[in-house]
Amino acid sequence: MTQLINVNSRSYRLSSAPTIVICVDGCEQEYINQAIQAGQTPFLAELTGFGTVLTGDCVVPSFTNPNNLSIVTGAPPSVHGICGNFFFDQETQEEVLMNDAKYLRAPTILAEMAKAGQLVAVVTAKDKLRNLLGHQLKGICFSAEKADQVNLEEHGVENILARVGMPVPSVYSADLSEFVFAAGLSLLTNERPDFMYLSTTDYVQHKHAPGTPEANAFYAMMDSYFKRYHEEGAIVAITADHGMNAKTDAIGRPNILFLQDLLDAQYGARRTRVLLPITDPYVVHHGALGSYATVYLRDAVPQRDAIDFLAGIAGVEAVLTRSQACQRFELPEDRIGDLVVLGERLTVLGSAADKHDLSGLTVPLRSHGGVSEQKVPLIFNRKLVGLDSFDRLRNFDIIDLALNHLA
Amino acid sequence: MTQLINVNSRSYRLSSAPTIVICVDGCEQEYINQAIQAGQTPFLAELTGFGTVLTGDCVVPSFTNPNNLSIVTGAPPSVHGICGNFFFDQETQEEVLMNDAKYLRAPTILAEMAKAGQLVAVVTAKDKLRNLLGHQLKGICFSAEKADQVNLEEHGVENILARVGMPVPSVYSADLSEFVFAAGLSLLTNERPDFMYLSTTDYVQHKHAPGTPEANAFYAMMDSYFKRYHEEGAIVAITADHGMNAKTDAIGRPNILFLQDLLDAQYGARRTRVLLPITDPYVVHHGALGSYATVYLRDAVPQRDAIDFLAGIAGVEAVLTRSQACQRFELPEDRIGDLVVLGERLTVLGSAADKHDLSGLTVPLRSHGGVSEQKVPLIFNRKLVGLDSFDRLRNFDIIDLALNHLA
Numbered sequence: 001m002t003q004l005i006n007v008n009s010r011s012y013r014l015s016s017a018p019t020i021v022i023c024v025d026g027c028e029q030e031y032i033n034q035a036i037q038a039g040q041t042p043f044l045a046e047l048t049g050f051g052t053v054l055t056g057d058c059v060v061p062s063f064t065n066p067n068n069l070s071i072v073t074g075a076p077p078s079v080h081g082i083c084g085n086f087f088f089d090q091e092t093q094e095e096v097l098m099n100d101a102k103y104l105r106a107p108t109i110l111a112e113m114a115k116a117g118q119l120v121a122v123v124t125a126k127d128k129l130r131n132l133l134g135h136q137l138k139g140i141c142f143s144a145e146k147a148d149q150v151n152l153e154e155h156g157v158e159n160i161l162a163r164v165g166m167p168v169p170s171v172y173s174a175d176l177s178e179f180v181f182a183a184g185l186s187l188l189t190n191e192r193p194d195f196m197y198l199s200t201t202d203y204v205q206h207k208h209a210p211g212t213p214e215a216n217a218f219y220a221m222m223d224s225y226f227k228r229y230h231e232e233g234a235i236v237a238i239t240a241d242h243g244m245n246a247k248t249d250a251i252g253r254p255n256i257l258f259l260q261d262l263l264d265a266q267y268g269a270r271r272t273r274v275l276l277p278i279t280d281p282y283v284v285h286h287g288a289l290g291s292y293a294t295v296y297l298r299d300a301v302p303q304r305d306a307i308d309f310l311a312g313i314a315g316v317e318a319v320l321t322r323s324q325a326c327q328r329f330e331l332p333e334d335r336i337g338d339l340v341v342l343g344e345r346l347t348v349l350g351s352a353a354d355k356h357d358l359s360g361l362t363v364p365l366r367s368h369g370g371v372s373e374q375k376v377p378l379i380f381n382r383k384l385v386g387l388d389s390f391d392r393l394r395n396f397d398i399i400d401l402a403l404n405h406l407a
Numbered sequence: 408m409t410q411l412i413n414v415n416s417r418s419y420r421l422s423s424a425p426t427i428v429i430c431v432d433g434c435e436q437e438y439i440n441q442a443i444q445a446g447q448t449p450f451l452a453e454l455t456g457f458g459t460v461l462t463g464d465c466v467v468p469s470f471t472n473p474n475n476l477s478i479v480t481g482a483p484p485s486v487h488g489i490c491g492n493f494f495f496d497q498e499t500q501e502e503v504l505m506n507d508a509k510y511l512r513a514p515t516i517l518a519e520m521a522k523a524g525q526l527v528a529v530v531t532a533k534d535k536l537r538n539l540l541g542h543q544l545k546g547i548c549f550s551a552e553k554a555d556q557v558n559l560e561e562h563g564v565e566n567i568l569a570r571v572g573m574p575v576p577s578v579y580s581a582d583l584s585e586f587v588f589a590a591g592l593s594l595l596t597n598e599r600p601d602f603m604y605l606s607t608t609d610y611v612q613h614k615h616a617p618g619t620p621e622a623n624a625f626y627a628m629m630d631s632y633f634k635r636y637h638e639e640g641a642i643v644a645i646t647a648d649h650g651m652n653a654k655t656d657a658i659g660r661p662n663i664l665f666l667q668d669l670l671d672a673q674y675g676a677r678r679t680r681v682l683l684p685i686t687d688p689y690v691v692h693h694g695a696l697g698s699y700a701t702v703y704l705r706d707a708v709p710q711r712d713a714i715d716f717l718a719g720i721a722g723v724e725a726v727l728t729r730s731q732a733c734q735r736f737e738l739p740e741d742r743i744g745d746l747v748v749l750g751e752r753l754t755v756l757g758s759a760a761d762k763h764d765l766s767g768l769t770v771p772l773r774s775h776g777g778v779s780e781q782k783v784p785l786i787f788n789r790k791l792v793g794l795d796s797f798d799r800l801r802n803f804d805i806i807d808l809a810l811n812h813l814a
């Protein structure tokens with residue numbers, strides 16, 4: 001009899017075949033399309049013969065953590081609470097880092113599967129996600145970034161460096177993601193987990209456009225692992241946390257709106273607070289610049305006036321009130337500001353110019369965060385059934401699709 | 408004393424140096440950016456040292472003819488009348504091709520310059536534009552497509568094939584555009600026109616993404632001509648008629664909304680008419696599919712209901728009434744339908760599925776027409792002054808910028 005678990009008001013069938021859900025960080029669909037065109041990804045090129053390729057919407061803000069958490073909870077940020085890397089705590093008047101599991105408001109499907117007796121494994125590229133994704137998970141959970149520190153007690157597995165046969169990669173490298181796939185293959189062929197969640201980093205996508213040699217090489221590497229997983233009999237389900245777009249002009253200069261400077265000039269210093277939830281300890285390749293910002297207003301600043309002011313700035317795609325944003329994007333009301341500002345496809349939003357270190361931008365800026373990066377692929381190495389029940393496919397439907405909708 | 412001419416309520420200083428305005432068809436800014444990154448366009452890479460790189464908005468619908476006509480008239484379609492290749496004539500109940508100069512409602516700057524005694528030359532890739540661009544122009548005007556038919560009486564020049572030293576290129580080729588640049592160079596070094604307008608075709612951009620070898624090679628070719636023009640002492644001003652985006656999913660299948668089929672299913676056959684103004688005699692590489700459509704409603708179809716129906720379709724970015732569209736995009740009221748529908752960045756709008764021949768789509772669809780293709784480059788081989796007077800730069804400001812704003 002098929003065992004079912006219930007998590008965040010959705011039910012999931014436990015699979016008898018190993019199931020691997022892969023979140024390819026920053027996978028704008030065009031990366032795959034161009035790699036196929038260049039003949040670099042033969043497995044993906046042939047996949048529609050036996051598999052399924054769909055498109056879904058990711059969570060906005062189209063950032064890494066909100067989307068990874070949505071994928072592993074099967075729910076939007078209004079349920080799990082993680083809507084960025086930072087929020088502003090009105091009581092303590094401090095910007096609070098949300099990388100800690102105590103900010104997570106919902107159980108993960110991963111932890112619930114493990115409780116139901118499944119062997120669950122999670123491998124992330126960066127260590128910052130491991131803490132959130134591994135919350136209350138009794139199973140295997142480690143990051144490529146700290147692969148040299150992996151031990152049985154803490155991570156449920158040991159000796160990973162030797163098993164993978166790669167040194168610990170730089171946190172700013174394509175190798176960091178390759179390590180995730182190589183570790184996944186080692187787990188698949190040895191422990192053979194019932195369910196694996198693999199999550200990469202978008203270092204390559206921030207630096208290289210679809211169809212460029214570097215991007216194609218990265219997708220060729222992934223393609224070879226997808227093929228190996230497929231040949232090992234795994235169910236393989238691939239999606240992305242968000243897309244990725246150029247944020248520059250014709251000669252690669254970034255299009256940046258420094259919202260805090262603009263608001264200070266309009267309303268005076270310290271009348272508003274611009275918070276960029278993309279900000280995190282690893283900002284070298286994007287300078288903490290994305291196409292989403294949230295703004296906190298002091299009482300003296302009239303909301304309607306601020307909305308009109310911000311909406312009138314060239315490069316701003318939309319300005320929403322907290323309640324509009326929470327309704328449209330399913331966000332937690334207590335963790336966003338009075339306003340949400342979205343940048344147009346080619347524009348990123350900064351706070352104050354002097355708060356951004358752009359020295360790490362050695363190539364033209366590519367980034368994400370807005371609605372322009374909402375479309376992501378949903379790819380399966382099996383035919384699916386029962387898709388009519390979805391009004392709108394989301395990236396966080398992927399575990400449901402992989403477990404409940406195989407033909 | 409500097410001579411001034413007045414055209415469509417703007418004044419233009421006549422230049423003493425040869426001025427070349429180039430419309431690179433379908434030049435999404437990212438093509439230049441990626442070609443620079445790949446080291447393929449050394450002239451453009453170095454240009455900011457002595458020149459100027461800006462971004463402007465093209466005309467929506469982001470199609471070829473409306474934008475070429477806006478560039479040469481310095482005015483939006485509400486002034487010159489050309490808002491696509493087709494409109495629907497309510498009196499005769501027929502779809503009318505607007506490729507004939509009789510539909511042009513404004514004089515061109517080109518013709519007025521020639522009247523003022525300047526030697527003006529126009530070279531287009533496809534012949535369809537020649538008739539419109541050359542309207543009432545006493546000067547040189549021919550297309551690469553029909554270069555073998557060029558004669559002194561009709562085109563103001565002769566013996567072009569021998570002068571250029573290239574055979575007549577295929578209308579579906581990168582060579583068609585290269586012929587334009589080679590002919591421009593021959594004119595520059597022989598007749599040395601006071602003003603030249605060169606207009607290419609987006610065959611390459613419809614087929615190849617920014618950063619791919621084919622796109623980079625095309626931009627390398629153009630870069631070498633820009634450099635030659637610069638070295639010959641010309642003022643060089645480069646813009647685009649529109650950008651270009653992928654319109655597909657992760658494996659290159661087009662995202663098409665067949666609006667006529669959807670409307671027929673909702674309201675019954677012949678209650679609405681979907682017109683695609685991108686339709687033209689050269690549709691092989693895009694199947695007449697772009698991200699803009701206009702819809703004519705019969706009386707029995709309530710407008711409010713149709714707007715809600717269309718706006719609710721996934722992939723539709725916006726639905727505007729005729730008056731909203733005419734105000735926002737400066738379009739002629741009598742040449743668009745009751746509604747204007749815009750597709751999202753990755754989505755194109757079709758009429759009925761059986762009216763589109765997609766057999767020519769041998770590579771994943773890339774196209775234009777929507778607001779997502781509105782950002783285009785404005786590039787000059789000189790420093791500019793007096794840009795503060797522009798609230799919002801448009802591609803059709805380029806002649807003003809090249810003639811009136813040189814430092």
Ligand SMILES: [Zn+2]
Binds near residue numbers: 025063064065202242
């Ligand atoms: Zn990410």
Ligand SMILES: [Zn+2]
Binds near residue numbers: 433471472
């Ligand atoms: Zn065009």
